[in-house]
Amino acid sequence: xxxxxxxxxxxxxxxxxxxxxxxxxxxxxxxxxxxxxxxxxxxxxxxxxxxxxxxxxxxxxxxxxxxxxxxxxxxxxxxxxxxxxxxxxxxxxxxxxxxxxxxxxxxxxxxxxxxxxxxxxxxxxxxxxxxxxxxxxxxxxxxxxxxxxxxxxxxxxxxxxxxxxxxxxxxxxxxxxxxxxxxxxxxxxxxxxxxxxxxxxxxxxxxxxxxxxxxxxxxxxxxxxxxxxxxxxxxxxxxxxxxxxxxxxxxxxxxxxxxxxxxxxxxxxxxxxxxxxxxxxxxxxxxxxxxxxxxxxxxxxxxxxxxxxxxxxxxxxxxxxxxxxxxxxxxxxxxxxxxxxxxxxxxxxxxxxxxxxxxxxxxxxxxxxxxxxxxxxxxxxxxxxxxxxxxxxxxxxxxxxxxxxxxxxxxxxxxxxxxxx
Amino acid sequence: xxxxxxxxxxxxxxxxxxxxxxxxxxxxxxxxxxxxxxxxxxxxxxxxxxxxxxxxxxxxxxxxxxxxxxxxxxxxxxxxxxxxxxxxxxxxxxxxxxxxxxxxxxxxxxxxxxxxxxxxxxxxxxxxxxxxxxxxxxxxxxxxxxxxxxxxxxxxxxxxxxxxxxxxxxxxxxxxxxxxxxxxxxxxxxxxxxxxxxxxxxxxxxxxxxxxxxxxxxxxxxxxxxxxxxxxxxxxxxxxxxxxxxxxxxxxxxxxxxxxxxxxxx
Numbered sequence: 001x002x003x004x005x006x007x008x009x010x011x012x013x014x015x016x017x018x019x020x021x022x023x024x025x026x027x028x029x030x031x032x033x034x035x036x037x038x039x040x041x042x043x044x045x046x047x048x049x050x051x052x053x054x055x056x057x058x059x060x061x062x063x064x065x066x067x068x069x070x071x072x073x074x075x076x077x078x079x080x081x082x083x084x085x086x087x088x089x090x091x092x093x094x095x096x097x098x099x100x101x102x103x104x105x106x107x108x109x110x111x112x113x114x115x116x117x118x119x120x121x122x123x124x125x126x127x128x129x130x131x132x133x134x135x136x137x138x139x140x141x142x143x144x145x146x147x148x149x150x151x152x153x154x155x156x157x158x159x160x161x162x163x164x165x166x167x168x169x170x171x172x173x174x175x176x177x178x179x180x181x182x183x184x185x186x187x188x189x190x191x192x193x194x195x196x197x198x199x200x201x202x203x204x205x206x207x208x209x210x211x212x213x214x215x216x217x218x219x220x221x222x223x224x225x226x227x228x229x230x231x232x233x234x235x236x237x238x239x240x241x242x243x244x245x246x247x248x249x250x251x252x253x254x255x256x257x258x259x260x261x262x263x264x265x266x267x268x269x270x271x272x273x274x275x276x277x278x279x280x281x282x283x284x285x286x287x288x289x290x291x292x293x294x295x296x297x298x299x300x301x302x303x304x305x306x307x308x309x310x311x312x313x314x315x316x317x318x319x320x321x322x323x324x325x326x327x328x329x330x331x332x333x334x335x336x337x338x339x340x341x342x343x344x345x346x347x348x349x350x351x352x353x354x355x356x357x358x359x360x361x362x363x364x365x366x367x368x369x370x371x372x373x374x375x376x377x378x379x380x381x382x383x384x385x386x387x388x389x390x391x392x393x394x395x396x397x398x399x400x401x402x403x404x405x406x407x408x409x410x411x412x413x414x415x416x417x418x419x420x421x
Numbered sequence: 422x423x424x425x426x427x428x429x430x431x432x433x434x435x436x437x438x439x440x441x442x443x444x445x446x447x448x449x450x451x452x453x454x455x456x457x458x459x460x461x462x463x464x465x466x467x468x469x470x471x472x473x474x475x476x477x478x479x480x481x482x483x484x485x486x487x488x489x490x491x492x493x494x495x496x497x498x499x500x501x502x503x504x505x506x507x508x509x510x511x512x513x514x515x516x517x518x519x520x521x522x523x524x525x526x527x528x529x530x531x532x533x534x535x536x537x538x539x540x541x542x543x544x545x546x547x548x549x550x551x552x553x554x555x556x557x558x559x560x561x562x563x564x565x566x567x568x569x570x571x572x573x574x575x576x577x578x579x580x581x582x583x584x585x586x587x588x589x590x591x592x593x594x595x596x597x598x599x600x601x602x603x604x605x606x607x608x609x610x611x612x613x614x615x616x617x618x619x620x621x622x623x624x625x626x627x628x629x630x631x632x633x634x635x636x637x638x639x640x641x642x643x644x645x646x647x648x649x650x651x652x653x654x655x656x657x658x659x660x661x662x663x664x665x666x667x668x669x670x671x672x673x674x675x676x677x678x679x680x681x682x683x684x685x686x687x
Contacts, residue, residue, distance in 0.1 A: 161586070175576060175585065178592030271654035273591060290577065293658055302579040309581040 001336045003096040003137065006069040006088060007047075007054030010110050013087035015050075021077060021084075023048040025127070031076055032133040039072045043135040045128040045142070047103070049120045051110055056100065058137045066090040097141065098329045104145040105152040106159070107321055112314045113159035118149050141332075148328045155324060158317040161310035166200040168303050168310070169247075169277055173201060176275050176296055177244050181205040186243035188212055188236065189250035189280070190222040197279050198247050202226055212239060214250065240265045244273070249280045257285045259292070266294055277303075337404060341394040344408065347417045348390055352383040426470035427491070431525040433463030434494070438522035445515050453511055460518055464498045471495065481546040487528045489549060493675075494524035496557035500601070504561050508597050510589055516564040544619030551612030552636075556671050558605030559643070563668040565598040566661055573657050595656050598664075602650070606643050613640060635674040642667040 008018055023031055023046050035044040035057065043058040055069050070088065074081050091099050102108045106117050125142045128134040134142070153159055162171040170180075177183055185206050187194050190213040202209065209228030213219035216232065223230040231239050236256065240246060250256060257276075266274070276297040278285040283299055290297040298306075356379040360372070367375060390411055411417070437459035444452035471492070475481060483492055501517040504510065568588055575585035588594070613636060620627040627633055646663045649655040655663075 157586075172576070175572070175590050176592070178590040178596075271656065271659075294656075296576050298579065305579055306581055309585075313581075313586055 001093055001097075001137070001333070001340070002058055003056070003093055003141070004059060004066050004069065005054060005056045005091040005096045005099060006066050006073065007052060008084075008087045008089070009052035009054075009108065012089055017084070017087050018050070018053060020079070021048075021053040021073065022050075023053065023076075028127050029131045032128060032131040034076065035069075035072055036133055039068045041069075041133070043128075043138045044133045045124055045138055047121060047124040049117070052103070052108075054103075056096065056138070056141075058135070066092070094329065094333050097332055098325060100141060100145050101148045101325050101328055101332075102322075104149040105321060105325065106149070107152070107318055107325065111163055112311070112318055114163075115153075115159060118146070122146065144328070144332055148325065151328070152321045152324055156317045156321045158314055158321050160317075161313050163307050163310055163314070165279075165300070165303050165307070166197055168306050169197055169298075170200045170204050171310075172296070172298060172303075172306065173204075173245055173275050176273055179205075182207050183244040184208040184210070184242055186210040186212070186231075186239060186246040187222070187228075188246060188248040188256075188284075189214075190218040191249055191251075193279055194247050194249040195222070197249070197277060201245065201247075206245075210239065210242060212236065237261055237265060238268075240274070241268045245275045245277070247277045247279065248284045249278075250284055252280070252284055253282065255284060255286045257289065259286050259288045262286075262289045262292055262295060266292055269294070279303075337408070338395070341408065344412065344417060345387075345391050345394055348394075348411065348415060349384070349387050351415050351417060352387050353380060356380070356383045426466055426473060430463045430467040430470055431522075431529075433459050433466060434498075434518075434522040434525050437463060437518050441514055441518045453514070456514065456518060457505075460498060460501070460514075460521070463521075464495070464502065467491075467495050467498070481543075483546055483549050486531055489553070490524055490528045490531060492549065493553045493556065494521050494528075496553040497521050497524065497560060499554070500557040500561050504597060504601065508589070508593060510565075510568070510593070510597065512568055512588055513561065513564055513597075516567075517560065520560065542619060544615050544622075548612050548615040548619060551608045551615060555605045555607075555609035555612055556675065558601045558608065559667065559671050561601040562598055562605060563664060565594050565601065566664040569594040569598060569657055570661055591657070598656070598660075599650065602643065602647060606640075606647060609636075609640055609643070613637070632674060632677045635670065635677045639667060639670040639674050642670055 008021060010018070013021075025048075028046055028048075031046055032044055035041040035046075035055070040060045041057040042060040045056045047054045047056070055072070057069055059065070059068070070081075070084070070090075073079070073084060073088075099108070104118055104121050106113050106115065109117050121142070125134065125138075128138065162168045173180060173183075180201070183206050185198065185201060185208070187198055187209070190211050209223070209226045210231050211219045211223040211226070211228055212231040212233050213222070214233050216230065219230040219233075222228075240257075240262075248256070271294045273294045273296065276285060276289065276295055278297065278299040281300065285297060285299070287297065287299070289295055357376065360375055360379055364372060393407060394411070437456045440452045440459060441456035443449070444456060483489060497517060498521045501514060501521070504513055504517075569591060571584045572588045572591055572594060575581055575588075576591070616633075616636075617627075620633075624630075642663060646655075646660060646667060649663070650660060
């Protein structure tokens, strides 16, 4: 296989170090060709995002040392060794495969399960392909990594729960109201904050939008942008009879909504559930309103606490994801090993045959052509018989892969074989 | 033959119970799928059993209490399938599958004599059929109401835990609750009417029978629930008390004849 990886990420290095090591996209082709030409890489790929910089390579001489990759990092970024030493991690072979699979599946991300990393990896791979630095080995590894990422995403709930305020608003709305098409939203306070919080809700199929604001012009302006209706601020309580979701963010110093008012509104709504979001600081809605049965009131801290719980849920879902990774790494390494065994097997056959036939060749003059032909058939069969137990061993990498690798190395050494990869 | 089919169905339901219990504890999706398959097989065999029994005896296979219990189990699993196909609420299965399995296992322990020949008529079969379906649906209603409370508590607490992630939306649970409430009530009304018509012909003084009174109380409770739901929008916690009362009343109605005696005691 022969794979190595050198990198820094958000856990091993502070942002000052990461940004110092980042590769701007327009300099990537240059960096990749330097890796190939001057730093002994047969194949190379560079993944550079704001949370990680990683060099993935297949060294040309088949040796698993990572110091040339580290040299390259110092050289390319004009840094003095050994300033990077405390931040770098180096991996080889099986660990590299596992790491690449985990990164692609977003298990190594700062926010577990975030979807961007896969796109960034695909981009890095495309750039490596275009630069001609991705060959057989990296192609198969990266394609497998994308497949694993897809498996993890569909088979676990790792990216299911919302981890931003705006998505939490959508998630909670769905938990309360089910489908959001045909639902109505009221935005109280046409400011930047309410727009941010409502952004994903407005995109989630809500059928009607109302906006109200102390300055009517701003309400009009926002309503126009979201294809909604502006309402006068004075009748706020009666407006609250309309929506299924209300986002409140005004500059008021005290509560604009109190419990007795809300109790009247609830009766008027005939106990239809209402999802109230208060993102104003200081709060605009009396927290006691959450005690009213049909009203679900969330302020900004409540949304944060849902985000925390969701992150925890994602971490729990990482467990089955890790199991998938382990399974895939095993399968990948096993396949790579058998692929390698394939070329080794034919080399071994040839070797044994040539040993046997060279003996025959020495005695050629002593044999009639008929005898020679018979002896040749016998010796070929003998060679195959001799090779058979070794081949059986090579074909079935069952059990311990480390031991298998030792066996492969032993056979190679004993018969002086050089298989081409 | 019919004995074998019945035992097979019971066995399949029991497997369903076991794998749904494992699913509940370990949260491994394949176990829920296995439970679903087992229950489907159980339901299929059970249906085959009922048909086979009906052909063999030449009449509707509802002769004694054992039959009724098994038929009730069949009705509950039918309700489970309808609700699962329509709403995909796995949590519902966690309550309904054990009930089906317990009812089936229960049939091995009840002893009862066949109902008198004179009472056997189409009215009687229709009566039992409708009421078994109605009670099965009320059970779904009850569980849906319960799940609604769980999810509502999660949403009110603002500290989401397991239920928040595993249960569907309040809206869906409410819809499930309401649809099964209405259908259950419809079947109960039909069943009671059939019973009354038939009782008028065969019995005197049926008005004072314990089970009849219990059933009428149950019917009134569900009528009240429907009224408050449609006119005042009662759902969730407000509706819960009545929902629980209705469910207890169903249970009481089912067992009332056994210890209060009366015309329904066979």
